[in-house]
Amino acid sequence: MSLRYLENVVTLEYDRDKCTGCGKCAEVCPHAVFVMADERKAKMTDRDLCIECGACMRNCPFDAIKVRPGVGCAYALMMSALRHRPAPVCE
Amino acid sequence: MTKVFDRFLKNPEEASCGCEGGCCGPPAAKPEGGQTEARPAPLTPADHAWIIGSVETAEGDVPLVATRLNRADRNGTLLARLSIKRMSHAVRPGLYGFGKPDAWSPVFVTGNYKMSFDYLRRSLDGRDGWILVLDTRGINVWCAAGKGTFGTDELVARMEAAGLARVVSHRTLILPQLGAPGVAAHEVAKRTKFRVVYGPIRAEDLPAFLDAGSKATPRMRRARFLFKDRIILTPVEIAMVIKSKTFLGILIAWALGLIGVKFLSFNLPVVLGAVFIGTVVVPALLPWIPVRAFSLKGWLLGFLWTAGFLALNGLPATAGGWLSAASYLLILPAFAAFIAMNFTGSSPITSLSGVVKEMKTAVPLMILSAGLGLGAFIAAAVVA
Structure with missing residues (x-):
């Protein structure tokens, strides 16, 4: 059994050199992609579990993490494509 | 596209x-x-x-x-x-x-x-x-x-x-x-x-x-995202389909078929089964369906369901029968795939990049399949 989605597709990038080991990324990641292994720097574990929510990037004070955040929702993509609306519009 | x-x-x-x-x-x-x-x-x-x-x-x-x-x-x-x-x-x-x-x-x-x-x-x-x-x-x-x-x-x-x-x-x-x-x-x-x-x-x-x-x-x-976490979301998935224009269209076509518009008659329970697969069965069995893309999970179960239903009826005897069987097989798995794909947004395991990748393949295939299926449906009616 596996609750994994597609492999090798997410935009998550981690610059270990910029990490100061504050641990905020490990605190916010809902899939434990980042963990504090040795307390000195964050460690990126299973990158394919990333859902691009962007919590780690937003909460990293040192710009060590880059990801293009977005919602993994087919319905949202379809509705926006069909309506050709430039701005998010929900009803 | x-x-x-x-x-x-x-x-x-x-x-x-x-x-x-x-x-x-x-x-x-x-x-x-x-x-x-x-x-x-x-x-x-x-x-x-x-x-x-x-x-x-x-x-x-x-x-x-x-x-x-x-x-x-x-x-x-x-x-x-x-x-x-x-x-x-x-x-x-x-x-x-x-x-x-x-x-x-x-x-x-x-x-x-x-x-x-x-x-x-x-x-x-x-x-x-x-x-x-x-x-x-x-x-x-x-x-x-x-x-x-x-x-x-x-x-x-x-x-x-x-x-x-x-x-x-x-x-x-x-x-x-x-x-x-x-x-x-x-x-x-x-x-x-x-x-x-x-x-x-x-x-x-x-x-x-x-x-x-x-x-x-x-x-x-x-x-x-345990079984109970997924199941509790399914009533909303069902409501989304029931409130859709597509579903209304299906019901109207079926009702017209019942009251004598012969070429519109089709088997409603097998269609509802495909809806149930997309809205409930795929979420319920999510981790155990051995493919990753949600649409493919829905297609797979939708295909097994439709093929099973057709198999129960035995081999079609006429050309119209074959066309009709083909229309079920082209439309219903694609329909279940489409509904299952919409569960991506309800799950906490999908990324934007992943969903875009999935849709770029799945959406054109669904449209193609449903289009061919409708063609077969009409051809079956004409032949009959």
Whole structure:
């Protein structure tokens, strides 16, 4: 059994050199992609579990993490494509 | 046509569902950053049964809320779970107290979707504290954080509007972990001097989190998606289909077939079965269907279901029979795939990049398959 989605597709990038080991990324990641292994720097574990929510990037004070955040929702993509609306519009 | 989805890779914020009752809600207006609004009169027990009094603070009276849910609260949750009046299931943003809160009681932050608010206060029964409700337009914390309405600006503005720094003497906020995509803890600290601590994902873990000195275990930090978590979402999936124009069209065509428009007659139960597969069976069996893409999961089960149904009827005897069988096999698995694909947004395991990749392959195939299927359906009627 596996609750994994597609492999090798997410935009998550981690610059270990910029990490100061504050641990905020490990605190916010809902899939434990980042963990504090040795307390000195964050460690990126299973990158394919990333859902691009962007919590780690937003909460990293040192710009060590880059990801293009977005919602993994087919319905949202379809509705926006069909309506050709430039701005998010929900009803 | 696959290009239509590419723009979301460049501008992810353009993607937003029209789900009335999905995670979307009204357009995300700019948060009123820093702007001080006239504070409305505090809510009283006359406004809502879940308000049980008030507490005096340096900033005036703050409503006290119950930490046990009453029948109306539970009915509201049930209706929202059934996708009824889901978008008006909201509470007024602002500061609330529970128990016997004082200047040293902890502050919990949440969105103004009533179910989020209810789950939070219920989990804090027997304790004292404050709840700061942000204006997330009646949307849950996770979806609102993705849109930025549960965000740094709104948090800072709401703290100022409530005069939080004068209500409490400490400088710590406890935010739900799933609010983190919208909030930069270090920015909140810079702008307000309040330290942000991310609590557990699920409100029910709050007591253990608090008793451990605001420490979350790794388990509390993981988004779980167990069988029961998935099943509880399925009524909304069903409601989305039932309320759609496609479904209405299917019912009308079937009714016309019944009253004698011969060429429209088809087997409704096998169609409903395909809907059930997309809305319920795929979510239920999600981890056990041995393919990754949600649409493929739906297609696979939809194909097995349709083929099984056709096999029960035996080999078609006529050309029309073969065409009719082909139309079922082309339309129904594609339909189940389409419905199952929409479950991506309800799951906590999909990424934007992944969904775009999936859709670029799946959507053209679905359209092709359904188109050929309709052609076969019409051809079958003509032959007959």
